[in-house]
Amino acid sequence: xxxxxxxxxxxxxxxxxxxxxxxxxxxxxxxxxxxxxxxxxxxxxxxxxxxxxxxxxxxxxxxxxxxxxxxxxxxxxxxxxxxxxxxxxxxxxxxxxxxxxxxxxxxxxxxxxxxxxxxxxxxxxxxxxxxxxxxxxxxxxxxxxxxxxxxxxxxxxxxxxxxxxxxxxxxxxxxxxxxxxxxxxxxxxxxxxxxxxxxxxxxxxxxxxxxxxxxxxxxxxxxxxxxxxxxxxxxxxxxxxxxxxxxxxxxxxxxxxxxxxxxxxxxxxxxxxxxxxxxxxxxxxxxxxxxxxxxxxxxxx
Ligand SMILES: [Zn+2]
Numbered sequence: 467x468x469x470x471x472x473x474x475x476x477x478x479x480x481x482x483x484x485x486x487x488x489x490x491x492x493x494x495x496x497x498x499x500x501x502x503x504x505x506x507x508x509x510x511x512x513x514x515x516x517x518x519x520x521x522x523x524x525x526x527x528x529x530x531x532x533x534x535x536x537x538x539x540x541x542x543x544x545x546x547x548x549x550x551x552x553x554x555x556x557x558x559x560x561x562x563x564x565x566x567x568x569x570x571x572x573x574x575x576x577x578x579x580x581x582x583x584x585x586x587x588x589x590x591x592x593x594x595x596x597x598x599x600x601x602x603x604x605x606x607x608x609x610x611x612x613x614x615x616x617x618x619x620x621x622x623x624x625x626x627x628x629x630x631x632x633x634x635x636x637x638x639x640x641x642x643x644x645x646x647x648x649x650x651x652x653x654x655x656x657x658x659x660x661x662x663x664x665x666x667x668x669x670x671x672x673x674x675x676x677x678x679x680x681x682x683x684x685x686x687x688x689x690x691x692x693x694x695x696x697x698x699x700x701x702x703x704x705x706x707x708x709x710x711x712x713x714x715x716x717x718x719x720x721x722x723x724x725x726x727x728x729x730x731x732x733x734x735x736x737x738x739x740x741x742x743x744x745x746x747x748x749x750x751x752x753x754x755x756x757x758x759x760x761x762x763x764x765x766x767x
Contacts, residue, residue: 471564471579477557479516484525486511492564498547499540505531517553524562542656589677596693597738603703609641609673609700616641632710633703644707645700646676653719658699658726659683662692662745673700684744691744698741702726 471718473488482489485496485506496503503511503532510528525548529541530636543755561755562569565579587760593606608614617639633650645651647726655667655676670676677696706722709715719723733741734748742748 467576467579470583471576473562473564475562475569476516477554477559479520479553479559481561482516483511483673484514484516484519485528487516489516489559490551493584494526495544499544501536502529502544505529505537516551518534520548520551520553523548553722586673589674592677592681592689592693593697596690596697597740598694598697598701598712598733602697605704606697606700609704611640611644612702614641614704616644628711632656632707642672645673645703646670650719653702654703654722655721656724657723659697662695664692688740688744691740691742694733694738694741695730695744698730702729 473492476482476489479489485503486494488494488497490498494503507530514525514528519528523545526541526545529537531537539635556617560569563571563575565575566572587610589610591602593610598606605614611618617627617629617631618641621629629638631637631643631648633644633648637643639650652667659665659680663686664680668676668679670679677693680696681689683691702722702725706717706725709717727747730741730745731747734746
């Protein structure tokens with residue numbers, strides 16, 4: 467981390483080490499000429515400053531390894547590149563922190579640097595900031611990252627599997643089909659949106675697409691409740707899928723809707739106020755337990 471966070475702004479070249487510091491346009495020589503740098507013994511790398519190296523091109527004497535064609539090519543390339551380097555006599559080299567514009571170290575910039583390259587997805591805020599038991603949230607997270615063991619993924623990995631969607635029995639099982647495209651799923655959502663008075667089910671080709679299309683249907687103050695509702699319905703559809711595959715138990719639309727309603731009531735009794743504002747089922751002044759205790763207390767999840 468430190469190695470990649472620090473570079474040297476060149477002055478007279480007395481501080482920067484020629485072979486190991488990031489002094490050439492923020493890069494090390496081993497980044498620019500890895501084969502050439504590998505042909506230099508360690509004892510030269512640890513002491514050779516830029517000023518010493520550039521004086522009479524002393525750096526060329528440090529190369530002692532085998533002169534392969536790669537080494538020679540990199541040698542020539544580096545030679546040309548070093549022609550444009552100007553040392554500023556009387557100006558000290560400066561060690562700079564790369565993650566701030568001032569070059570000064572700060573703890574916050576170091577902390578942020580650990581998260582560079584982290585990928586995110588558009589529904590992350592809605593997933594983590596709305597209410598649902600952590601088990602459900604993690605399920606949705608796996609779903610959005612295509613990490614659930616649906617038939618298509620099992621086939622891709624060469625594992626034994628069923629192939630057809632157990633909810634409708636007519637399409638290959640993929641997570642986007644199960645939770646967005648399936649006729650059974652769409653019937654459930656049709657009933658849910660009727661109850662919530664949020665219009666008809668939008669045509670969607672993926673879970674994210676369905677979620678993003680549903681959110682604007684609710685007023686701003688009820689979107690968090692709709693996020694909870696989305697996670698709940700998706701979770702219950704997944705449970706229905708599992709029951710059909712592993713327990714050979716099949717629930718019809720009425721039974722699944724009843725199960726969704728009961729779990730929603732439990733969530734509301736656990737204090738999921740936003741869901742209660744969207745779909746009032748439980749009339750309770752103060753929650754009797756926390757939402758994350760649901761699976762322990764009621765064995766529903
Ligand atoms: Zn289906």
